Amino acid sequence: MTTLEEQPTLSRREDRSLPARLALSVAATDSGVQMRTDEFDGWLKERADAYSFEVSQVPFQQLKGWFFNTDTGNLVHQSGKFFSVEGLRVRSKDDQFPVWHQPIMNQPEVGILGILVKEFDGVLHCLMQAKMEPGNPGLLQLSPTVQATKSNYSQVHKGSPVRYLDYFAGKPGTRVIVDVLQSECGAWFYRKRNRNMFVEYEGDIEVDDDFCWLTIGQVNELVKRDNVVNMPARSVLSCLPQPQQDHTAQPDEFHASLAASRDPDKGALHTNSEVLSWFTVERSTYDLDISRVPLYDVPNWHRTDKEIAREDGRFFRVIGVDVQAGSREVTGWSQPLFQPHGVGIAAFVVRRFAGVLHVLVQARMEGGFIDVIELGPTVQCVPWNYQHVKAPLFLDTVLQADKSTIRYEAVHAEEGGRFYEAETRYLVVEVDGEVAAEPPPGYAWLTVGQMTDLLRHGQYVNSQARTLIACVNAIG
Amino acid sequence: MTTLEEQPTLSRREDRSLPARLALSVAATDSGVQMRTDEFDGWLKERADAYSFEVSQVPFQQLKGWFFNTDTGNLVHQSGKFFSVEGLRVRSKDDQFPVWHQPIMNQPEVGILGILVKEFDGVLHCLMQAKMEPGNPGLLQLSPTVQATKSNYSQVHKGSPVRYLDYFAGKPGTRVIVDVLQSECGAWFYRKRNRNMFVEYEGDIEVDDDFCWLTIGQVNELVKRDNVVNMPARSVLSCLPQPQQDHTAQPDEFHASLAASRDPDKGALHTNSEVLSWFTVERSTYDLDISRVPLYDVPNWHRTDKEIAREDGRFFRVIGVDVQAGSREVTGWSQPLFQPHGVGIAAFVVRRFAGVLHVLVQARMEGGFIDVIELGPTVQCVPWNYQHVKAPLFLDTVLQADKSTIRYEAVHAEEGGRFYEAETRYLVVEVDGEVAAEPPPGYAWLTVGQMTDLLRHGQYVNSQARTLIACVNAIG
Numbered sequence: 001m002t003t004l005e006e007q008p009t010l011s012r013r014e015d016r017s018l019p020a021r022l023a024l025s026v027a028a029t030d031s032g033v034q035m036r037t038d039e040f041d042g043w044l045k046e047r048a049d050a051y052s053f054e055v056s057q058v059p060f061q062q063l064k065g066w067f068f069n070t071d072t073g074n075l076v077h078q079s080g081k082f083f084s085v086e087g088l089r090v091r092s093k094d095d096q097f098p099v100w101h102q103p104i105m106n107q108p109e110v111g112i113l114g115i116l117v118k119e120f121d122g123v124l125h126c127l128m129q130a131k132m133e134p135g136n137p138g139l140l141q142l143s144p145t146v147q148a149t150k151s152n153y154s155q156v157h158k159g160s161p162v163r164y165l166d167y168f169a170g171k172p173g174t175r176v177i178v179d180v181l182q183s184e185c186g187a188w189f190y191r192k193r194n195r196n197m198f199v200e201y202e203g204d205i206e207v208d209d210d211f212c213w214l215t216i217g218q219v220n221e222l223v224k225r226d227n228v229v230n231m232p233a234r235s236v237l238s239c240l241p242q243p244q245q246d247h248t249a250q251p252d253e254f255h256a257s258l259a260a261s262r263d264p265d266k267g268a269l270h271t272n273s274e275v276l277s278w279f280t281v282e283r284s285t286y287d288l289d290i291s292r293v294p295l296y297d298v299p300n301w302h303r304t305d306k307e308i309a310r311e312d313g314r315f316f317r318v319i320g321v322d323v324q325a326g327s328r329e330v331t332g333w334s335q336p337l338f339q340p341h342g343v344g345i346a347a348f349v350v351r352r353f354a355g356v357l358h359v360l361v362q363a364r365m366e367g368g369f370i371d372v373i374e375l376g377p378t379v380q381c382v383p384w385n386y387q388h389v390k391a392p393l394f395l396d397t398v399l400q401a402d403k404s405t406i407r408y409e410a411v412h413a414e415e416g417g418r419f420y421e422a423e424t425r426y427l428v429v430e431v432d433g434e435v436a437a438e439p440p441p442g443y444a445w446l447t448v449g450q451m452t453d454l455l456r457h458g459q460y461v462n463s464q465a466r467t468l469i470a471c472v473n474a475i476g
Numbered sequence: 477m478t479t480l481e482e483q484p485t486l487s488r489r490e491d492r493s494l495p496a497r498l499a500l501s502v503a504a505t506d507s508g509v510q511m512r513t514d515e516f517d518g519w520l521k522e523r524a525d526a527y528s529f530e531v532s533q534v535p536f537q538q539l540k541g542w543f544f545n546t547d548t549g550n551l552v553h554q555s556g557k558f559f560s561v562e563g564l565r566v567r568s569k570d571d572q573f574p575v576w577h578q579p580i581m582n583q584p585e586v587g588i589l590g591i592l593v594k595e596f597d598g599v600l601h602c603l604m605q606a607k608m609e610p611g612n613p614g615l616l617q618l619s620p621t622v623q624a625t626k627s628n629y630s631q632v633h634k635g636s637p638v639r640y641l642d643y644f645a646g647k648p649g650t651r652v653i654v655d656v657l658q659s660e661c662g663a664w665f666y667r668k669r670n671r672n673m674f675v676e677y678e679g680d681i682e683v684d685d686d687f688c689w690l691t692i693g694q695v696n697e698l699v700k701r702d703n704v705v706n707m708p709a710r711s712v713l714s715c716l717p718q719p720q721q722d723h724t725a726q727p728d729e730f731h732a733s734l735a736a737s738r739d740p741d742k743g744a745l746h747t748n749s750e751v752l753s754w755f756t757v758e759r760s761t762y763d764l765d766i767s768r769v770p771l772y773d774v775p776n777w778h779r780t781d782k783e784i785a786r787e788d789g790r791f792f793r794v795i796g797v798d799v800q801a802g803s804r805e806v807t808g809w810s811q812p813l814f815q816p817h818g819v820g821i822a823a824f825v826v827r828r829f830a831g832v833l834h835v836l837v838q839a840r841m842e843g844g845f846i847d848v849i850e851l852g853p854t855v856q857c858v859p860w861n862y863q864h865v866k867a868p869l870f871l872d873t874v875l876q877a878d879k880s881t882i883r884y885e886a887v888h889a890e891e892g893g894r895f896y897e898a899e900t901r902y903l904v905v906e907v908d909g910e911v912a913a914e915p916p917p918g919y920a921w922l923t924v925g926q927m928t929d930l931l932r933h934g935q936y937v938n939s940q941a942r943t944l945i946a947c948v949n950a951i952g
Contacts, residue, residue: 008913010743010830011750013926110760179753181760195756267486274487276932277655280671284586284657354486371846371935437484450489456752457933459847 018177019244022216025124026243026473029217033120034207037218044228047130047210048140054324055134059305063320063334073296073303075318075336082149083107083418085308085318085336087298088190090367091289096390101298103308103318104368105338105418106190109150110181113232114168114197116145117177118205118213125213127164127205131230133416134323135337137423141230141416142222145211163208167199175200178239181458182466183374185414186366188316188338190292193370193458194232196239216240220474226411227423229470231463234412237473238466239455242448254357254407254430255476261357261448268447269353269437278444279375279460282363286372314385316340319420337420342384343411344424346464347398348472349378350407351431351445358445359472360394360435364462374462375454378443393440401429408471414463424464426471448472494653495720498692501600502719502949505693509596510683513694520704523606523686524616530800531610535781539796539810549772549779551794551812558625559583559894561784561794561812563774564666566843567765572866577774579784579794580844581814581894582666585626586657589708590644590673592621593653594681594689601689603640603681607706609892610799611813613899617706617892618698621687639684643675651676654715657934658942659850661890662842664792664814666768669846669934670708672715692716696950702887703899705946707939710888713949714942715931718924730833730883730906731952737833737924744923745829745913754920755851755936758839762848790861792816795896813896818860819887820900822940823874824948825854826883827907827921834921835948836870836911840938850938851930854919869916877905884947890939900940902947924948 030037060066065078075085088104116127131143148162167174177198184192207213214222219237222228229237242262250256260266270278295301300310309317322334349360364376379394386392408428413421439445451469454460461469506513536542541554551561564580592603607619624638643650653674660668683689690698695713698704705713718738726732736742746754771777776786785793798810825836840852855870862868884904889897915921927945930936937945 008745008829010745010832011747013740013742013744013748013923015747015749109763176749176753178749179756181756195760197753264489266489268489269484269486271487271491272489273491273652273654277652277673280655280657284671287585353484356486447489 022243025216028215032215034213058322060320072294087293087295089293104190111149111194113194114146117200130210135420136416137227143230147232186368190368191370196236223474231415234467234470238469257352257357269445339420340422342382344382346377347379347427348468371459376462405430498719501692504691508691510689529615534798536796548770563769563771565769580666587625587670589670590622606686611896612892613703619706623708662844666844667846672712699950707891710943710946714945733828733833745921815896816898818858820858822853823855823903824944847935852938881906
């Protein structure tokens with residue numbers, strides 16, 4: 001918080017100039033102060049060429065500093081920091097899966113995912129980073145200004161300090177726009193969450209080699225491409241307040257319905273109170289018993305010298321990689337990663353009601369959530385895992401969608417620092433009467449504005465749905 | 477949610493008529509459709525006389541259906557339902573208390589605390605209940621329409637169905653105004669929370685003997701008295717949206733500053749974004765390791781045939797009571813209760829900045845919270861426990877406050893269904909320059925409106941601070 005004098009002046013509780021300022025930056029899709037959007041690929045390639053990166057899978061015993069605890073079978077780091085791979089047991093009243101066990105990553109510390117913003121010629125720009133993560137397809141992706149766990153910034157691995165971190169730690173002259181704790185991938189992480197931050201600074205900022213200034217509109221353009229914008233960046237982007245939009249200036253009815261969906265003065269199928277009540281009921285209904293257990297006690301998962309995996313190959317496997325790099329805080333390291341089996345699907349089914357676009361969300365339970373459920377995409381699964389069991393609702397609607405109804409489609413990877421080429425196809429599919437206004441239990445139609453309101457607070461929207469909100473915002 | 481037709485009409489996202497309707501009900505302090513406020517004591521006494529209640533402490537072995545598990549020492553019910561008394565171990569980085577153990581109540585089910593409202597002559601009235609709880613001073617207090625755990629309403633104890641429950645379970649014609657999961661007493665309960673609900677119904681409602689219609693203004697008058705309005709009722713009241721207020725029509729500058737504190741268009745020391753960021757930092761900072769442990773493994777606590785207590789008598793003791801009653805779902809039962817040692821203090825220190833009243837809240841850690849911290853009162857403690865250790869900050873400010881600066885003072889009990897005569901003196905104390913605009917770490921000045929905004933969501937405001945918000949709203 002800002003330092004206060006004894007006779008302090010008061011501030012407006014809400015920053016009313018922000019939506020218009022965001023709109024200016026969103027509208028700047030072609031160029032920014034540092035580069036045109038069509039120059040970005042060249043810039044990223046230059047950054048990739050500046051270093052030599054090499055990632056190779058190695059047996060667990062070659063992971064420097066990592067070992068299996070002999071009592072528990074957990075895979076841990078000798079410092080006791082970073083993360084560990086442990087077991088999780090979930091007992092629920094779900095008929096299909098009343099109890100399951102799985103390996104899970106445990107990293108009981110809050111990370112910072114922060115984007116630094118600054119106005120150039122009256123237009124907000126984001127300081128983005130070309131960051132290498134061993135699990136990223138293509139290795140180098142566009143990341144927030146700062147992406148650091150406490151182990152990073154307290155320098156457990158004795159590397160160099162995290163650049164720009166001070167802007168996210170109360171440096172004088174900074175102004176916080178967004179700062180909210182959001183969960184990360186509850187299916188694979190035990191109660192992990194990160195501060196998702198936007199911080200504005202008016203003074204001079206030196207731009208290091210791996211960093212560049214892009215408008216929000218430029219970043220949105222990159223969100224439309226496969227495997228360019230990394231998961232932390234997509235997550236932070238989704239937490240931005242809505243830009244001010246002119247409904248009458250949209251190119252077509254679909255875009256007009258999207259603008260109306262953001263407008264708090266337009267109607268919605270459900271009032272905000274009804275949305276919160278529905279969420280409360282969903283959260284109250286689940287009766288779960290979740291415990292961390294020793295990795296030894298996870299049935300059906302087996303360890304070889306190179307992987308921990310299920311006999312039937314479903315879900316994911318745990319592997320070890322050795323990393324050689326020149327652009328991170330350290331030059332080389334090795335670590336475990338989770339590698340899912342197959343490309344996932346995460347999709348919003350959307351529908352216009354009375355000219356206002358609504359998003360069909362699912363109240364979704366994941367074993368690693370701090371608080372039972374969060375709102376997820378309409379569909380979120382890896383289809384390969386459902387070859388022999390009943391497929392999730394709406395999967396067919398999404399997979400068989402006519403091309404003309406697909407409003408967004410791109411492949412993005414989950415966090416490359418923990419997950420190896422964990423790709424998901426993100427889709428926004430528009431439907432009409434074939435999906436009813438009254439959806440099945442556990443689903444609800446919300447406006448984009450209602451989702452954005454919930455994103456001011458933590459534990460409402462899961463990481464895949466946050467990526468989809470970033471995708472929806474990239475549409476227009 | 478309301479049932480939807482295939483060509484649905486949209487609703488306003490926010491109910492803009494509610495603040496004015498609430499204001500009408502708040503203003504009706506002297507009388508309502510059923511009784512004048514000065515008739516309430518007579519009504520409550522009549523309800524008390526209609527039944528015979530008797531509560532007596534008994535040895536644990538006389539608690540019907542309750543026994544100590546021989547492996548763990550936990551005190552449990554033979555049905556496996558209701559609650560159990562177990563052990564808790566908290567490890568923190570707090571210098572004064574790096575680790576502590578204590579008994580804790582574990583009740584892993586969500587309860588409903590619901591007030592049914594209806595307009596009479598254009599004024600909203602609340603259907604309140606005279607409810608007996610064995611731990612209440614005076615036994616009978618004013619409670620919400622419905623106050624039920626899942627064990628209650630699924631009739632584990634084979635009593636009669638909970639009256640009016642259907643209004644809180646989607647009965648056609650009901651309209652949800654508030655429905656939010658709030659924590660309950662994190663110092664004594666492990667992750668307990670309840671749905672705090674207001675539901676409106678326009679149709680006819682039959683009023684049973686133990687129930688009465690009161691305006692919000694009438695209930696506020698009763699909140700000013702000692703031991704009349706029970707904890708669940710105070711909690712639900714605190715979650716109401718702010719009534720519309722005319723700043724210019726206030727009796728004095730203090731009340732005008734309170735009205736300004738509720739107004740989102742007035743300024744505040746900190747923007748809403750700064751408040752959320754401060755809270756995020758506080759929640760990220762705590763590094764806790766909390767585990768349930770067998771009650772046998774809680775050091776310094778000892779069990780006799782009549783109590784579980786510390787040798788030094790500090791904090792609280794666990795006792796058993798036998799209850800004879802005629803106005804509940806069953807006629808008699810026995811159960812354990814927690815009995816704290818001494819009367820607690822819970823106080824808001826408030827201060828006017830530029831004509832806007834601010835409340836000094838503390839980011840407070842309690843072992844039973846689901847999510848590390850919530851905002852608590854400026855001071856929350858039982859002073860007797862601090863005879864030989866450093867007293868909490870601001871305790872002296874509150875205890876030594878000049879009478880003219882005490883804006884509110886009354887004694888209320890915590891939940892009488894679990895806590896035996898657990899009385900707390902609730903205070904609102906106004907200060908000026910003696911408490912700085914920049915408070916110590918872990919404290920922040922918020923407006924009443926900012927607190928109310930947070931109360932739309934769970935896990936921001938603890939139960940004692942919620943009672944204090946109800947007290948502040950009773951002031952005017």
